[in-house]
Amino acid sequence: MDELSMTVYPQDTTAAAVVLLNVGETRFSYSEQVGFQFEYTLQVKIKILKNEGLELCNRSISFYQETSTTGEKISGLSGTTYNLEDGKIIKTKLSKDVIFEENTDKKWKLKKFTMPAAKVGSVVEFKYTLTSKYFFDLRDFVFQTWVPVAYTSYEITLPEYFYYNVNMQGYERIDAKRKSVNETFQISYKDDSGRLQIDNVRCSAEEITFVGENLPAIKNEPYLWALNDYITKVSFELQSIRYPWTTIKNITTTWADIDKELFSSSEFGGNTKKTGLFKDEITKSNLTLQEAKIIQDLVKSKVKWNDKIAFSPNNLKDALKDGLGNSADMNFLLINALKTGGFDAFPVVLSTRENGRLPLSHPSLNALNYTITGLKIDTLMYYTDASAKFGDWNILPQRCMVTQARIMNENKVDWVDLSTFSSGASLISVQMKLDNTGLVMIVSDFRRGNSAYDFKVNFSNYKDKDEYIEKLASKLNGKIEDFKITGESKAGGDVKSEYTLIKDATLGDEFIYITPMVDLLFLDNPFKKEERKFPVNLDYLENYKQLVNITIPEGYVVEELPTSQKYVFGEDDDAITFMYRIVQNESTIALQYQFHTKQLMIGQDLYPALRDLFAKIVLKNSEQIVLKKNIAIK
Structure with missing residues (x-):
């Protein structure tokens, strides 16, 4: 009743809403089908104070699915909207007809829902659990958002089998406590004679609890590339797996590992090797910047950008046929065309300014979201984004002018600072x-x-x-x-x-x-x-x-x-x-x-x-x- 009667948040009287409760928990479990997995549960309660705060009633949860039957799953999604009418609390439950899924690419999906009957004055509450076998990629927990947070906590229990680096980011105070606990898992395995055995395995674990109170809203400010770089959150990097029945397996990914994965993938590396799409229009000639500009103009005349950014292309032949493609289609087509002309051209991968800086301490393929074109003529390097209508060699749109981008030339992979390449x-x-x-x-x-x-x-x-x-x-x-x-x-x-x-x-x-x-x-x-x-x-x-x-x-x-x-x-x-x-x-x-x-x-x-x-x-x-x-x- 106190929450429903609230008309203004005392700690921030300008707030459009306040997150009353933001509580998360991650625990490990064992499944006979997939082995170890983690369960991430989130519970959120929000008070809506102004019309702008209704944005928080539209939610989306990102999850990964390799096939229609394997991958991450979301369960237990439930929610309630509370309204005060004639002195009585009226509850409206979240129903299935406002929950739907959307594909963001071939393997990533969004589960979307809208809290029903929400209006200014409402209190909305929802909860869900995400189950995932990808324990090398635990979910980050974000303590802060664009409205104030009254109370937030996150508890994670890490079995001794999994060693993670814990990385804190942000400017707000979050108290962390660690303690040793015991965990029990029912493990099934085959013994030396091939018979299935089931054991209750007891192990030690570390329980870490993070708590924050009265966190201020984080808001964008002039001349700030990515607000997400400064938001208060915790993330986890898997260093090694130490099962008692096997040897220690080091998991830490290096940028060299990511390079190898990209070069061997059909979507990325495979498209850098394709040639011949422009064989009837381009012949090898003088390897000059002017010739490279002519080739770029040719690609732009044949394919227009569809305003969608991407890291890897879809189908280069289709983009060329349809005359429309995403940013990666455009740049991989340019690389193909330049190679046809005899140039040393290659992809350059990065995280755009809006996406945030790369986590160099714990390399991540998921942190990369954009690809542009690199070119080497003699000893000089040039860069361009083929999807930028008015761009040119070393004239990049601001989204690409980042401090760390990775040159994916199989002859030499290297870092480059693109932030000052053009002025x-x-x-x-x-x-x-x-x-x-x-x-x-x-x-x-x-x-x-x-x-x-x-x-x-x-x-x-x-x-x-x-x-x-x-x-x-x-x-x-x-x-x-x-x-x-x-x-x-x-x-x-x-x-x-x-x-x-x-x-x-x-x-x-x-x-x-x-x-x-x-x-x-x-x-x-x-x-x-x-x-x-x-x-x-x-x-x-x-x-x-x-x-x-x-x-x-x-x-x-x-x-x-x-x-x-x-x-x-x-x-x-x-x-x-x-x-x-x-x-x-x-x-x-x-x-x-x-x-x-x-x-x-x-x-x-x-x-x-x-x-x-x-x-x-x-x-x-x-x-x-x-x-x-x-x-x-x-």
Whole structure:
């Protein structure tokens, strides 16, 4: 009754919901059919406080099935929604008609369900057990979510036969207690004469209990690649199996083991060996980057991306025939085409920024979710994502610009940092004058690298050029004439746009106020919170410049001019450089503005200084030049 009567969570009055209970347990059991397996049970109870909290009533459970009869299974799924009506508690049970399964790929499935009769004020509760023979891949237990958690606990009992590394992650306090207990399993086996024997085997075990209370909601923040990298959770890595009737079996997977598994698989390694899909269109020629670009353009002209990301391709012939494929289809087709042309091309595997960083301490094939194309010409390396419409060699979409990717070249497997392989550059040049039509600005906007890529993606989201011009005029608070653009629809390459921007201003007024910055790089400070727990991850290395030349109208003098300023930020004083240099030369004013980033990762210990820097930049962007009519001139 107290839970149903709750209208706000005292520890977080803004919360859309609160997880009242998040309790998990993992125990090992023995089955004659499959041997040892684990049973993971989860019980969750949630109070819905606002409409946004109803999201938590739609759940999905991921599980693995090798065939229709083997693999993981989910049992005991039950749930209840509690509502308070006329002072009485009304219960609505979770029924089978709102539970269904969905395939996510060939072997992974989702069991989905929606809590019935849920509304603001409801308390919902559900429970299920997942049984799995894949004890080398125990489920992580996540203590934290996007709403606050009042109480959470997780208990796992590990028999002495299985030795795991226990890995904690996150910033919130979780208390852990360990104690020794005994476990008994009924084991069946055949003796030396082949007769079936059944024994009750008693062994020691370690019981670990994790408890957390009043955990705050974890929420995304500006310039954070993957929130999942910082969420509070515990994971387990199987190191070895030590059955008393056999020798110790070391299980720890290395990246070399994963390499071998990938190269030997038909879905991944098999598709790197396929050739001939482009034999009628590509012949071996000069092994130059320009030729590789021509081949990439050919692949993109034949197959379009279906907006689905994948690690391994489905069927390359089907993708080529249908003209549509996922990200892996696109990249493996490009590798095939490049090899036909005689190039040394190979897959590069990674975990996208959104998916989170790779767990290098305990290598995992499941952590990889994306494949791009690598190319070696002489001693130089190049990388591209064939599914990125406007991408090119060493011009990658941000999802692929990660610190650790693995080059899967059978001649040499190696790690590569893709986070800084491509960078962006922008140069906006402005000639500004005041006449009878208003404040007239002749603008030239040049973009290169990732800045050009982002511009093209943004431009392609408009239905046509006219709509883009309309939105740009609204953003710049003026009227745009004589708009011209080149390179906006081409994969790779620079983008240049030119236009005249006219803003309202009256020549003849005693005072004229001019904001010299045409394009405000930052409209407001992205770092509004006073404190931040997580590091700052900038999008990519960028060098942004704006050069403005202002002609002072005849009969006016400068009454007020912004001051020049330079800020240098970072532990080594070179992570971010900001320069605002303004100079008056008789009848003209020249502004040189630069924002230059040389480092992507900025620790949370530097956050207060970073927040202060951006506050100064935003303030500087809005400063005005004041011109005054010169009354001495008649």
